[in-house]
Amino acid sequence: xxxxxxxxxxxxxxxxxxxxxxxxxxxxxxxxxxxxxxxxxxxxxxxxxxxxxxxxxxxxxxxxxxxxxxxxxxxxxxxxxxxxxxxxxxxxxxxxxxxxxxxxxxxxxxxxxxxxxxxxxxxxxxxxxxxxxxxxxxxxxxxxxxxxxxxxxxxxxxxxxxxxxxxxxxxxxxxxxxxxxxxxxxxxxxxxxxxxxxxxxxxxxxxxxxxxxxxxxxxxxxxxxxxxxxxxxxxxxxxxxxxxxxxxxxxxxxxxxxxxxxxxxxxxxxxxxxxxxxxxxxxxxxxxxxxxxxxxxxxxxxxxxxxxxxxxxxxxxxxxxxxxxxxxxxxxxxxxxxxxxxxxxxxxxxxxxxxxxxxxxxxxxxxxxxxxxxxxxxxxxxxxxxxxxxxxxxxxxxxxxxxxxxxxxxxxxxxxxxxxxxxxxxxxxxxxxxxxxxxxxxxxxxxxxxxxxxxxxxxxxxxxxxxxxxxxxxxxxxxxxxxxxxxxxxxxxxxxxxxxxxxxxxxxxxxxxxxxxxxxxxxxxxxxxxxxxxxxxxxxxxxxxxxxxxxxxxxxxxxxxxxxxxxxxxxxxxxxxxxxxxxxxxxxxxxxxxxxxxxxxxxxxxxxxxxxxxxxxxxxxxxxxxxxxxx
Numbered sequence: 001x002x003x004x005x006x007x008x009x010x011x012x013x014x015x016x017x018x019x020x021x022x023x024x025x026x027x028x029x030x031x032x033x034x035x036x037x038x039x040x041x042x043x044x045x046x047x048x049x050x051x052x053x054x055x056x057x058x059x060x061x062x063x064x065x066x067x068x069x070x071x072x073x074x075x076x077x078x079x080x081x082x083x084x085x086x087x088x089x090x091x092x093x094x095x096x097x098x099x100x101x102x103x104x105x106x107x108x109x110x111x112x113x114x115x116x117x118x119x120x121x122x123x124x125x126x127x128x129x130x131x132x133x134x135x136x137x138x139x140x141x142x143x144x145x146x147x148x149x150x151x152x153x154x155x156x157x158x159x160x161x162x163x164x165x166x167x168x169x170x171x172x173x174x175x176x177x178x179x180x181x182x183x184x185x186x187x188x189x190x191x192x193x194x195x196x197x198x199x200x201x202x203x204x205x206x207x208x209x210x211x212x213x214x215x216x217x218x219x220x221x222x223x224x225x226x227x228x229x230x231x232x233x234x235x236x237x238x239x240x241x242x243x244x245x246x247x248x249x250x251x252x253x254x255x256x257x258x259x260x261x262x263x264x265x266x267x268x269x270x271x272x273x274x275x276x277x278x279x280x281x282x283x284x285x286x287x288x289x290x291x292x293x294x295x296x297x298x299x300x301x302x303x304x305x306x307x308x309x310x311x312x313x314x315x316x317x318x319x320x321x322x323x324x325x326x327x328x329x330x331x332x333x334x335x336x337x338x339x340x341x342x343x344x345x346x347x348x349x350x351x352x353x354x355x356x357x358x359x360x361x362x363x364x365x366x367x368x369x370x371x372x373x374x375x376x377x378x379x380x381x382x383x384x385x386x387x388x389x390x391x392x393x394x395x396x397x398x399x400x401x402x403x404x405x406x407x408x409x410x411x412x413x414x415x416x417x418x419x420x421x422x423x424x425x426x427x428x429x430x431x432x433x434x435x436x437x438x439x440x441x442x443x444x445x446x447x448x449x450x451x452x453x454x455x456x457x458x459x460x461x462x463x464x465x466x467x468x469x470x471x472x473x474x475x476x477x478x479x480x481x482x483x484x485x486x487x488x489x490x491x492x493x494x495x496x497x498x499x500x501x502x503x504x505x506x507x508x509x510x511x512x513x514x515x516x517x518x519x520x521x522x523x524x525x526x527x528x529x530x531x532x533x534x535x536x537x538x539x540x541x542x543x544x545x546x547x548x549x550x551x552x553x554x555x556x557x558x559x560x561x562x563x564x565x566x567x568x569x570x571x572x573x574x575x576x577x578x579x580x581x582x583x584x585x586x587x588x589x590x591x592x593x594x595x596x597x598x599x600x601x602x603x604x605x606x607x608x609x610x611x612x613x614x615x616x617x618x619x620x621x622x623x624x625x626x627x628x629x630x631x
Contacts, residue, residue, distance in 0.1 A: 173222070
């Protein structure tokens with residue numbers, strides 16, 4: 001239970017974190033929380049030395065006076081306006097995800113993040129290899145042209161070969177239709193499913209027609225076959241919509257009802273329908289049941305057929321596992337959700353093992369992808385014994401690999417990272433310690449040559465840092481600093497893939513922000529200075545400061561504890577960070593920056609008319625510059 005305590009009480013001082021209160025509520029209640037102010041061109045002022053420290057009130061009032069005295073400068077163009085401020089170009093997507101986890105706690109935000117990652121993972125390969133697939137405008141133009149030329153009302157269709165209708169460089173044949181359907185499937189466009197269904201409908205209109213005598217002497221047909229239907233189902237699956245599974249299965253049933261050799265569903269067709277259910281699982285509580293039903297149906301079809309056109313595979317079951325991993329539970333009449341998706345995901349491993357042993361179908365035997373998916377399910381479950389369950393699966397993989405030597409069950413870096421992440425999220429008292437022990441195990445496996453694919457990377461270390469930051473252990477910042485130092489030592493000995501990055505430093509700063517360490521504002525600021533010096537000296541883009549770093553230092557300032565002098569120091573550091581970011585080439589203050597700065601003022605200054613006036617004026621600037629938002 002949360003208990004409000006005085007900010008002057010070191011033992012009861014609140015740990016770091018950003019309250020989820022809107023800006024309007026902040027001003028109305030005189031700065032209890034959040035967003036936003038904007039300084040246009042304020043001169044950077046570093047924190048003053050201890051001998052010249054001023055009171056928290058005078059420091060904040062001076063900052064506000066500086067703003068007022070430079071009103072005329074606000075109309076001048078900012079010297080950094082033309083520079084790229086997108087921090088996504090300076091920090092990897094993986095690191096942004098980890099930082100987002102530090103701030104994102106709501107169930108809805110987690111769902112949206114999973115949907116974005118799912119779509120991104122499927123689109124990148126296709127887009128990187130065919131730029132046309134990444135251009136919805138091009139696809140729409142080509143599709144509309146093709147549909148217009150093949151319209152049943154178009155008399156030209158009845159007079160010439162379909163192969164010649166396209167003219168130019170586009171033939172009207174099955175290959176063209178299939179390519180467009182496939183392109184839409186991986187386009188990520190909102191209207192992708194609509195266009196694939198229109199293309200399929202047009203092909204079905206001409207499916208009984210084959211024309212001869214094109215200019216090149218070839219035959220041209222528009223008969224949609226199993227590949228065509230499977231591509232359409234894939235497009236539906238990639239949409240991630242709530243009814244994607246039902247829509248995909250409806251097409252599957254149409255294929256079955258046709259009862260024609262060319263359109264009879266195969267393993268890939270069923271797998272794509274299962275995928276459709278899996279990707280809609282965050283929004284559809286029945287999706288996992290349907291996904292598993294289809295996987296079991298695949299085994300029934302295999303058992304009753306000699307062709308093995310359909311048989312269950314580890315790939316199909318991995319989608320079932322993914323569906324259960326995203327399952328929220330069984331909804332009860334009173335609105336509560338009951339059940340563990342991770343538990344059901346793990347049970348799939350046993351089903352797969354039994355199927356492989358009984359039927360001899362080794363294609364359904366669990367592999368590292370299946371094990372990793374279940375481990376991730378437990379890591380994201382975050383409840384009870386989740387981390388223990390995740391580590392048990394890792395140990396199961398290690399035993400299997402030692403016994404069989406099979407590469408497809410070999411635990412790799414990503415496997416160990418997932419278990420470390422489970423410990424980081426576990427909330428267990430020894431969770432951070434267990435995470436660091438596992439990191440040491442990875443290093444031992446790599447250095448001894450027992451598993452060279454278990455070499456730790458920067459994500460491994462960053463996840464351990466995150467575990468310490470979240471641990472609540474009294475010496476967590478010290479432990480985090482030791483891990484950071486270890487990363488630097490290894491990087492200096494040719495372990496380039498463990499060189500600390502911006503996320504590493506931000507997480508150490510967060511360890512201070514979340515702690516009850518005296519002087520944590522100064523300590524967090526020193527970590528920032530050290531990182532900036534490294535960036536200035538090396539030019540390593542991964543060390544480039546960004547909003548996350550600045551916000552983390554501000555968070556430490558907002559929740560620092562101590563006497564009058566300590567409060568004054570926290571405000572001085574916060575002022576310098578806010579002004580420094582505003583005039584830096586690293587980015588611009590966002591709503592989290594300003595919201596956290598206002599928390600500094602709220603927590604480190606006594607209630608007074610001056611404090612309220614500062615808040616009101618700051619809020620006005622926020623509204624004027626369109627920076628008002630929620631945190």
